[in-house]
Amino acid sequence: xTAGAHETTLxxxxxxxxxxxxxxxxxxxxxxxxxxxxxxxxxxxxGPGVEIFDIPFTTIxxxxxxxxxxTMVLAHHAHTKGDxxxxxxxxxxxxxxxxxFLGGQVFEFNVFWREGLIYGDSPFAxxxxxxxxxxxxxxxxxxxxxLGLYSLTLTGKIKPGQPIKxxxxxxxxxxxxxxxxxxxxxxxxxPELALLE
Amino acid sequence: MASADTAxxxxxxxxxxxxxxxxxxxxxxDHKKIGILYFWTTMIFFFLGGVEAGLVxxxxxxAETSLITEEIYNQMFTMHGITMVFLVVMPLSAAFxxxxxxxxxxARDVAFPRLNAFSYWVYLFGGIFLYSSFFLxxxxxxAWVAYVPLSTDAVSNMGFYAIxxxxxxxxxxxxxxxxxxxxLNMRAPGxxxxxxxxxxxxxxxxxxxxxxxxPIIAVALFMLQFDTIYGAQFFQPATGGDPVLWQHLFWLFGxxxxxxxxxxxxxxxxxxxxxxxxxxxxxYAAVVFAGAAIAFIGFGVWAHHMxxxxxxxxxRSAFSLATMFIAVPTGIKxxxxxxxxxxxxxxxxxxxxxxxxxxxxxxxGGLSGVTHAIxxxxxxxxxxxxxxxxxxxxxxxxxxxGLVAGMxxxxxxxxxxxxxxSLGKLHFWTWLVGFNLTFGPMHMSGLLGQxxxxxxxxxxxxxxxxxxxxxSTIGYVVLVVSSLIFITNLIKSIKGGEPAGLDPWDARTLExxxxxxxxxxxxxxxxxxxxxxxxxxxxxxxxxxGTPVAVxxxxxxxxxxxxxxxxxxxxxHIHMPDPSYWPLVMTSGxxxxxxxxxxxxxxxxxxxxxxxxxxxFGWIIEPVAEGDDxxxxxxxxx
Numbered sequence: 029x030t031a032g033a034h035e036t037t038l039x040x041x042x043x044x045x046x047x048x049x050x051x052x053x054x055x056x057x058x059x060x061x062x063x064x065x066x067x068x069x070x071x072x073x074x075g076p077g078v079e080i081f082d083i084p085f086t087t088i089x090x091x092x093x094x095x096x097x098x099t100m101v102l103a104h105h106a107h108t109k110g111d112x113x114x115x116x117x118x119x120x121x122x123x124x125x126x127x128x129f130l131g132g133q134v135f136e137f138n139v140f141w142r143e144g145l146i147y148g149d150s151p152f153a154x155x156x157x158x159x160x161x162x163x164x165x166x167x168x169x170x171x172x173x174x175l176g177l178y179s180l181t182l183t184g185k186i187k188p189g190q191p192i193k194x195x196x197x198x199x200x201x202x203x204x205x206x207x208x209x210x211x212x213x214x215x216x217x218x219p220e221l222a223l224l225e
Numbered sequence: 226m227a228s229a230d231t232a233x234x235x236x237x238x239x240x241x242x243x244x245x246x247x248x249x250x251x252x253x254x255d256h257k258k259i260g261i262l263y264f265w266t267t268m269i270f271f272f273l274g275g276v277e278a279g280l281v282x283x284x285x286x287x288a289e290t291s292l293i294t295e296e297i298y299n300q301m302f303t304m305h306g307i308t309m310v311f312l313v314v315m316p317l318s319a320a321f322x323x324x325x326x327x328x329x330x331x332a333r334d335v336a337f338p339r340l341n342a343f344s345y346w347v348y349l350f351g352g353i354f355l356y357s358s359f360f361l362x363x364x365x366x367x368a369w370v371a372y373v374p375l376s377t378d379a380v381s382n383m384g385f386y387a388i389x390x391x392x393x394x395x396x397x398x399x400x401x402x403x404x405x406x407x408x409l410n411m412r413a414p415g416x417x418x419x420x421x422x423x424x425x426x427x428x429x430x431x432x433x434x435x436x437x438x439x440p441i442i443a444v445a446l447f448m449l450q451f452d453t454i455y456g457a458q459f460f461q462p463a464t465g466g467d468p469v470l471w472q473h474l475f476w477l478f479g480x481x482x483x484x485x486x487x488x489x490x491x492x493x494x495x496x497x498x499x500x501x502x503x504x505x506x507x508x509y510a511a512v513v514f515a516g517a518a519i520a521f522i523g524f525g526v527w528a529h530h531m532x533x534x535x536x537x538x539x540x541r542s543a544f545s546l547a548t549m550f551i552a553v554p555t556g557i558k559x560x561x562x563x564x565x566x567x568x569x570x571x572x573x574x575x576x577x578x579x580x581x582x583x584x585x586x587x588x589x590g591g592l593s594g595v596t597h598a599i600x601x602x603x604x605x606x607x608x609x610x611x612x613x614x615x616x617x618x619x620x621x622x623x624x625x626x627g628l629v630a631g632m633x634x635x636x637x638x639x640x641x642x643x644x645x646x647s648l649g650k651l652h653f654w655t656w657l658v659g660f661n662l663t664f665g666p667m668h669m670s671g672l673l674g675q676x677x678x679x680x681x682x683x684x685x686x687x688x689x690x691x692x693x694x695x696x697s698t699i700g701y702v703v704l705v706v707s708s709l710i711f712i713t714n715l716i717k718s719i720k721g722g723e724p725a726g727l728d729p730w731d732a733r734t735l736e737x738x739x740x741x742x743x744x745x746x747x748x749x750x751x752x753x754x755x756x757x758x759x760x761x762x763x764x765x766x767x768x769x770x771g772t773p774v775a776v777x778x779x780x781x782x783x784x785x786x787x788x789x790x791x792x793x794x795x796x797x798h799i800h801m802p803d804p805s806y807w808p809l810v811m812t813s814g815x816x817x818x819x820x821x822x823x824x825x826x827x828x829x830x831x832x833x834x835x836x837x838x839x840x841x842f843g844w845i846i847e848p849v850a851e852g853d854d855x856x857x858x859x860x861x862x863x
Binding site: 036037038040042045046049050052053054056057059060061064067068071072073147148149150151153154155158162176180183185 | 336337398401402403405406409410411412416436437439440441443444445447448451452456457458459461464465466467470474842845846
């Protein structure tokens with residue numbers, strides 16, 4: 029597809045390989061924060077703990093984020109077909125869903141804060157806000173990249189024959205979603221289930 | 226592409242074109258120039274780290290003296306450690322990666338030339354940020370390991386540590402992605418994995434280690450930063466936080482870090498020993514496998530740094546065992562190097578002497594390392610000068626000896642000139658004597674109970690310990706003299722060294738196939754590789770007894786001529802990536818970003834983010850060099 033791809037040793041485009049390699053590193057980054065969160069699950073220093081989570085609310089925002097992976101795939105598919113109008117539509121839809129998810133996170137943080145989960149009050153609070161906050165930052169950077177992708181297709185810098193550029197951002201976006209699946213399971217759901225017992 | 230061409234010539238987004246002069250260095254995307262930038266920058270930091278070491282040594286030359294205050298002493302040993310690890314040994318390895326990886330695999334540049342420039346500038350600004358702490362209230366002062374709660378409570382300068390190392394780590398991470406992709410994806414035709422030079426193998430392993438270790442220290446540093454500056458509670462016992470978490474995260478990075486520093490030197494020595502023994506490397510596959518095994522096991526031994534912390538007997542036993550295991554692949558390498566030299570025609574020039582010095586000094590350091598694996602022994606040595614002696618034997622006697630060997634070996638490649646051999650040998654012998662005089666006695670003073678990181682040498686340890694410390698300080702002076710000899714040699718040889726010719730060492734690997742210094746595009750024609758030690762096989766055949774015989778009738782000269790011919794025409798149709806301002810523009814935003822995080826200043830943070838976003842978009846939308854873009858071929862109408 030790309031001019032460079034068949035000249036590389038592995039037959040993979042450099043940029044795609046680089047993104048995979050970088051994402052390998054990202055897994056350890058989130059792994060570190062998830063480990064710290066699990067360590068401090070019960071270390072609430074008398075403040076609120078996992079019972080504060082609003083599972084139905086977070087389920088909905090998680091659903092929105094996961095659906096954004098679908099629109100991301102559709103954007104890439106449209107780009108490979110050279111259908112830039114549809115591609116732009118799906119890119120905007122993806123960014124929009126990411127923004128909805130982020131809005132949900134900001135709302136959720138506000139609610140937790142008012143209910144007494146203060147960042148500097150307990151290791152649990154610090155670990156929760158830092159882990160989910162860093163994920164939020166990743167989503168935010170993803171939205172910036174999608175909007176950049178959108179605008180650069182308009183200026184002609186990104187051309188119909190270059191779906192690799194959409195694919196790369198897609199890889200990042202799917203990674204951010206996969207990490208959220210992990211976070212939603214480990215941070216929200218499993219401790220909540222343990223609470224029910 | 227005519228439109229790209231016009232865009233390149235004029236307009237707001239035009240790319241710089243200077244190939245000489247200082248702008249060419251600020252905007253360069255050439256891996257060779259970036260390698261040279263890395264080299265000189267590490268020399269400056271090496272000087273600073275050496276001065277810090279000197280203040281520490283003179284303070285400890287005699288018992289109960291106070292040359293510098295305890296506060297300054299703490300800053301000195303902390304900055305010495307940070308400087309030597311993060312600003313000298315790691316980037317010096319990066320200098321070698323930059324210069325040699327494309328040349329040794331037969332490529333014209335790295336996979337992402339602008340990202341490569343980004344890595345260098347981030348490293349430089351990270352170093353400047355760390356050193357600016359001296360003018361902004363004091364340098365980090367809780368040791369390079371920065372154990373909490375000391376680093377979050379009792380001292381005030383660890384914000385610089387947390388953010389500064391984060392910046393330097395970003396540089397390593399970007400470089401790791403770049404080099405991994407370069408090695409995996411840009412090898413010359415025929416350069417299969419088992420034909421890669423060992424230095425390339427060790428670079429690949431090192432960069433994978435960086436890729437997986439850097440995010441872990443990033444997590445730890447963020448937690449430290451949030452604790453010290455924003456009041457988070459990760460390590461605060463008052464609310465139930467666990468200080469041992471810091472130790473786990475730090476050493477989960479910190480132990481692979483040890484191999485990040487030593488593996489490049491091992492790769493360099495594995496290139497030099499065969500060349501000057503006139504033999505192929507003994508047990509190539511075993512050396513490569515051992516390197517990978519070291520990296521793999523290296524992630525499973527971190528808690529041997531924590532045997533005296535609260536980790537329990539099961540963990541102690543498991544990590545003790547794993548630590549002894551990791552000595553096995555290291556031993557394999559040492560035996561392979563010895564057998565490479567065994568029965569070879571040794572040429573004992575400076576590069577070879579430093580390589581042999583590496584093998585011997587590293588063996589001493591490795592052996593004292595095995596003693597740390599034994600838990601009761603470890604408890605006895607913990608935080609004494611015995612440990613200081615051990616890790617200087619592996620990092621100075623090991624990594625630095627190997628890297629210096631590499632400097633002598635590849636100096637002719639970089640400059641086209643030879644380094645002065647007699648000054649070089651003088652450098653080696655003073656360096657070896659000074660090194661052993663400085664760090665050898667520390668084994669003894671440590672076993673006699675001298676504690677690390679203590680500002681005043683306690684008089685009650687007795688006269689013997691005092692004498693050992695005096696010897697160490699004298700050794701430091703010898704090392705200073707030796708370094709001056711080295712710098713003199715370096716500058717003298719750059720200015721007026723003898724011309725080296727194309728192949729001064731009768732070398733084995735691809736980088737010697739091209740000019741010295743190489744042209745901007747490295748190779749006029751990308752070589753096709755048919756053997757391990759390709760260049761050697763182009764020069765020599767073997768007779769029936771396996772003895773190398775030079776290829777008759779000037780086979781190699783014929784080849785050289787062919788290379789030259791193709792190079793003459795090459796200039797016209799090789800398209801190298803253009804220089805770019807944007808890596809520098811973008812990364813200079815790291816400084817305001819660092820201070821914004823440090824002083825929790827939101828306005829400054831906004832400025833920094835905008836600054837870097839402007840840099841990033843400039844980077845994205847500047848015109849791409851012809852042939853560098855994935856522009857689809859114009860479809861002919863039919």
